[in-house]
Amino acid sequence: MRAVICGGGIAGLTLAQRLDQHGWQVVVLEQAPAPRGTGYMIDFFGPGYDAAEALAVLPRLHELGYRVQEMSYRDATGRRRAGLSLDRFANLVDGRLVSIMRPDLERALRERVSSRVDLRYATSLTAIDNRDDGVRVTLTDGSTLDADLLVGADGIHSAVRALTFGDESRFLRYLGFHTAAFVVDVPELHALVRDQFCLTDTVDRQLGCYGLRDGRVAVFTVHRTADPGLPADPRAAVRAEYARLGWIVPRVLRACPPAGQIYYDQVAQVEVPSWSRGRVVLVGDACQAVSLLAGQGASLGVAGGYLLAEELARVDPGSSGTDSVGAALARYEATMRPVVTEKQRVARAGTRWFLPERRWQLSARRVALRLARLPGVDRIVAGALIGELTKIKPSRSLPASPG
Secondary structure (H helix, E strand, O other): OEEEEEOOOHHHHHHHHHHHHOOOEEEEEEOOOOOOOOOOEEEEEOHHHHHHHHOOOHHHHHHHOEOOOEEEEEOOOOOEEEEEEHHHHHHHOOOOEEEEEHHHHHHHHHHOOOOOOEEEEOOOEEEEEEEOOEEEEEEOOOOEEEEOEEEEOOOOOOHHHHHHHOOHHHOEEEEEEEEEEEEEOOHHHHHHHOOEEEEEOOOOEEEEEEEOOOOOEEEEEEEEOOOOOOOOOHHHHHHHHOOOOOOOHHHHHHOOOOHHHOEEEEEEEEOOOOOEEOOEEEOOHHHHOOOOOOOOHHHHHHHHHHHHHHHHOOOOOOOOOOOOHHHHHHHHHHHHHHHHHHHHHHHHHOHHHHOOOOHHHHHHHHHHHHHOOOOOHHHHHHHHHHOOOOOOOOOOOOOOOOO
16 A cells, blocks of 8 residues: 655654555655754653654664753853753653654654655645545646555644645644744853753743754743744844843854744644544644643654554555554544643643743742652652653554565
8 A cells, every 4th residue: 555644754754664664655745855953852752752662763762862961940140940850750751761852853763764665855745636545646846646545744834734624724723932943053052051951940931952962052942922923034033032031042142043044933732623534644743733832742743653554554455344544544543632632731731830921930830840859749740741641552553564
């Protein structure tokens, strides 16, 4: 059987690797001209960690990952006001956690994709003919592809979702924030932050830094705004929004790279009534974006791609029953949707914790983090931040085809 996957990011690469191992023919379409190099430092744990282990990519993730000592909050003078030991957090998830740059996670997954997979960059689609027995897609170069299944793994602003289900305004829940990520090359900043993830202890806007092994510094920003519209110049917007912050922020802003090297987007969740229609299905942020507030988008993307592949591996090409494509897509959604719904709820409930609106909320967060050092209380705080620790299992896992 043949699948066309639109999106060569985390969910798409996971799905492509596993479908290929199950004997499917796979074409991956990626709109970007090359693998993207911008993105956040993430804590990768939960169901995606389990899936990465099953995919045999986990050793590579730990090789590319970082040993983050602490997440610390700093005031305008650089004084530490509160913090959370990453070792303590790792213990709460049985040590099954790796801190890794999102582009490095993508890199590790891409390295595992066989040369049998047709991975096409600078390519997307313009039209979809969704039929009962398959799908035909028209590409940006005017050519067409026929497949048994089209998968939209093309992110929060999914073209596949728009062409199949309608305009994205129907499905995006804007959470009231804009976010950015970029990398700066300032040696004195690297010496200051090194192996800590340092965040400003501020209301309404926050900037965080982490030192990379190549001597550069990864930067993350988030700020409140009622307007979901994105600025024409992300670099100018970042400099304007964070100009009032102290400590190392002025030096970060001076070193801010050109707009083309900045990831910038609104913070939103995606809620689609059904994740599939005919021979088109969505995976990853295209249907299950939980937002950076939940901190598990990459994990859910890997888990969703793996689960979908396992269910599709059961498909009998001539079946219209429990081994049909439609039945596989229904099983995938029935397993994955409750997990996504719970993570989205936790993220919405934790917005004031993530980025306080008032000074007293800063104080409350400091107290909570101090209490989190106590046995038992740490699990309560972790539960408020990440929700339930969930295992996602396919209805029946099949071995991959040899080779």
